[in-house]
Amino acid sequence: MPTGLPLTDVRVVDLADGKAEMCGRFLADLGADVIRVEPPGGAPTRKRAPLHGGVSLYFATHNAGKRGVTLALDDPRLLDLAAGADILIETERPGTLDVPALLDRNPALVVVSITDFGQTGPYRDWAGTDGVHLALAGVLSRSGIPGRAPVLPPGPLAQESAAVQAAWAALVAYYNRLGTGVGDHVDCSVYEMTAQVIDPGFGIGGSATGGVPATALPRGRPAAGNLYPIFPCADGYVRICVLARRQWRGMFGWLGEPAEFADPKYDNLAARFGASERLHVLIGDLFRNQAREELIAQGQERGVPIAALLDPGEVLASPHFLARGGFVDMVVAPGLAGRLPSGYVEVNGVRAGPRRPAPEVGEHNAEVFAETRPAPPAKRPAPPKQRPLAGLRVLDLGVIVVGAELGRLLADQGAEVIKVESRAYPDGSRQSLTGETISVSFTWGHRNKLSAGINLRSPEGLELFKRLAAESDVVLSNFKPGTLESLGIGYDVLSALNPRIVMADSSALGSTGPWSRRMGYGPLVRASTGLTMLWRDHGVEAGFCDAITIYPDHVAARVGAVGVLAALIERRRTGKGGTVSVAQAETILTQFSTNFLHESLAPGSFTDPGDLFxxxxxxxxxxxxxxxxxxxxxxxxxxxxxxxxxxxxxxxxxxxxxxxxxxxxxxxxxxxxxxxxxxxxxxxxxxxRGFLREMRQPYIGHVVRTENGPAGFRGVADPELRPAPLAGEHTRAVAARLLGLAEPEIEALIEAGVLEGADHD
Incomplete structure (x- = not known):
């Protein structure tokens, strides 16, 4: 397996200040040489609250791992820096920075402009904040208690989530540049990125929504508390996620098998939901006098997904996150040490996180300005717009939201993404409360993909999968940790067949640590990371407000996409693949880096009383x-x-x-x-700005509106909008074209249950 970080040959000039600043930090975590450019005297965000001993903890967390220089925007040396860079990130108001001059000096430069509303449109010159973007992007309308005023989610979710998408857009443009030699100007709108990434109205929803899109939700705040109920116990609160039949059977036994719920109809989620008022009284009585850890132990034993609602201080001291290295104790400024989340992703088994403190003002001036870089390439004619991942093949084992999104992001950029699935273990996102053949929600998450039905529980199916992997570039999965290894198709096996393979996995709590084998659902992840305790309407007893959100699934998918593309960039240099591992819990922790650092220095500070302004x-x-x-x-x-x-x-x-x-x-x-x-x-x-486009999906009797790409590009084409597949729709074509099987062989494998065709075959 490769060692080191994948972006070590990439140089980034980072002019971002106060807006999606974690974009450059994420690239630095992945090994890029990120040079933070500040005006003489230091950046305004060096004074941004919270402060500890005069140090901005925001600046400390968002600029860790970067080098720092001081330059005015009109200093000619800025052009010199840009001439030796691959990517430049800026957050000035539209039109402030002379982007044409930058691209004229370095035609291969990728300029990433992150603004509140984008470079064009009637809102171009408007100003935004996290709250403004959450309101406009549809998040606020779904947050709160039915019948009461809406509740802003805690923390900087809009800016932090936009930073991840901006990093994805930056690497998409850079990967395109590696193929064409021509740079780009990437137009990132925080408003649009918020609408796409936190709780997208035109993106795939969780399995409990049954395929019902957000456009069909009631006008007020949705009454979703019964989906993932929270119960008080002897020392706090716990949350359960009883969705599948086997989970209900575990809960039924835990309750002592009450006669009133013995009817088999309660194996169905809808029936339990209809009886939730009485059912929750019984569960509440069972839980009330027991401690959280006792309940978690019993729930795990019975197969009932359950988690304690932790507060931020408990999260900081969590044995699981400490065992995994999810937090790191480090010096964040001269004379100041604290505990902060250690980064979004693991690459090749190594945590990609900050490796040094944020720079002092002008700390690296002499060092950086004395360096020589290769001369920028000559200007080339701009080729037609293209999708930079065309020619790559992806085997997509991902399920539900985070699995769907990661594959979809790669498919949108031109990769051939083959969703490998089986009716014996169906993707929960295919289920529909209304019984339709395919739902709009599924369409959003799986557009541009193929579907091949392969039974991975059979030896023959595993061999066929290995043959596909030998001719593929990427394998994606988000099963319980250890599942692929138990099937015999872990990285060690597949990389022996194909040393160029990149394998990306996603899990709820990570692949190591004492909680890694717990059943992971988004609501339990939010509980375990302190978010549920913070996302509350304090005017109501136990007014928890995070039941309807599917955060952080869409963010975690983009974290994975950034990691995969970084690994593919490294592969161009080394010829070898590698691994990318994402924990949804650590996605949340990293988005709250400043708050957790503050909590470690001043216990009790992470309470989210709301923004005073x-x-x-x-x-x-x-x-x-x-x-x-x-x-x-x-x-x-x-x-x-x-x-x-x-x-x-x-x-x-x-x-x-x-x-x-x-x-x-x-x-x-x-x-x-x-x-x-x-x-x-x-x-x-x-x-x-063309945020939405229209597509046709078979078995849906109307035009489907769907979101466009992640940003505006000059050299990257908009996503193709091919329909989402039926299960096994392309099995025959994949078997013939990629496996070289003749039609009689394919028929025999389908008859034997090794391959699965579409129901309409």
Whole structure:
């Protein structure tokens, strides 16, 4: 297996300040030489709260692993730096940085512009904050207790999730450049990235949604608490996820097999949901006087998915995350040491995380400016737009959301992605509460893929899979840790057949550590990482608000995609593949790096009381709201000018939300209406930027609106929109074209249950 980090030959000039700054940190974690450029005197985010001993913990976490220099934007040496770089990240207001001059000096440079609303469109010059983006992107409308005001999720979810997608877009453009020799200008909108990554309205949903899309949700906050119920116990709270029949049977036995629930109809999730009021009383009585660890032990023994709701301090001291190296104790600034999450991903068995503290102001000026780099290449004619992963083959064993998304991201960029599946172990995302052949939700998660039905529980099926792997580039999976190894198709086996293979796995809590074999569902991951305890309506007893979200599945998929593409970039240099491993729990931890570092230095600080400079205010209409975020003295002055002597809530309540937003943004005050997913269709910014496209899906009797690509590119084509496959739809074609099997052989293998064709064959 290769050693080291995959991006060691990549140089990044990082001008990002205060917006998706973790993008450059993620690339640095993966081995890139990231040079943080600050103005003389230091970046504004060096003063960003929280501070500890005068040190910005935000700056410390988001710039760890980078080198640092000081330069004004108009300093000619900036062009010199760009001339020797592969990627440049910037977050200035649109039009501020002279991007044409950068690309003229280095035609192979990939410039990644991360702005609130993108380089074009009617909102181009608007200002955003995390709350503003969460409101506009449809997240706020689904967060909270039914019948009450919406609740902003805790922490910096929008900016941190956008940073991951920006890293993905950056590497897509860079991989394209490796093939064409021509750079790019990548237009990343935090608004659009938030709408695609946290709880996408036009993205695949969890299996418990039964294929029902977010566009069909009720107008108010969804009543989802019964899906993944939370119960008080002797020393806190626990959450259970009883979805499958075998899990219910374990719970039924744990309850003492009560006669009122003995009817086999309760094997069905819908029947249990209908009786949840009574059922939850029984479970509550069982749990009330027992401690969390006792309940978890009993649940694990009975096959009932269960987790304790931990607070951030308990997460920091968790034996599981410490055993895995999910947290690292390190010096983050001179004289200041603390504990912080150790990064998003493991590559080739090595944690890809910060390797040194954030730089002091101008710390590496002499070193960086004395270095010589190869001269940039001559300018080439721009080739037609293309999909940079064309020619790569991916075997996709992924299931549910994170599995679907990772394969879909690669397919969108041109890879031939073959979803390998079996009716004996069906992908839960194929289930539908309404009984349709294929759901819109499944379409969103599996567009552009093929499907091959192969029974991996049979020796013959395993051999066929190995033959496919020998001719493929990537294998994806998100089974319980150890599953592929137990089948005999782990990395050691497949890499012996194909040393160029890249294998990526995703799991709930990681492949090692004392909790690694626990049954992993997103709601349990959120409980185990402290997020559920923080995401609450404090006006209601036990007002937990994270039941409807599927965060962090879509983010974790993009973390995996970044890791896979980094490994493919390294393979171009070395000729060897490797492994990428993502834990959904550590995706959450890393997104809250600043908060956990602060908690380690000042216990009890990670409580998320809300941003003092932003609030949610009612607007005219039924359940209409707006987030107003006046963060600076100047913004607060302008807000007072707009509302006059009125209370802000009184001013907003007299106006429709879109009007409120437009007036405040015109005055320079960040504001975002609480937009529902269905209202994307009327959003002028999304329409102007082609955020949604239309596709045709067999067995769905209407045009399907689906999200476009991750960013705007000059050299990368929009995704092709081929329909999602039926199970086994392409088995015969794959067997003939890639395995060289004749039709009689294929028929015999289907008859024997080794291969599976589509139901309509």
């Amino acid at each position: 932003q609030g949610i205010f009612p607007c005219a209409g039924d359940d209409e709201w707006i987030v107003v975020a006046a963060e600076t003295d100047e913004q607060r002055r302008r807000l007072r000018e707009v509302v006059g002597s009125q209370d802000i809530a009184a001013w907003t309540a007299a106006r429709p939300p879109r009007e409120c937003m437009a007036v405040l943004q015109a005055a320079g005050v960040p504001a975002g209406m609480m937009q529902r997913v269905i209202e994307y269709l009327d959003d002028p910014q999304l329409s102007a």
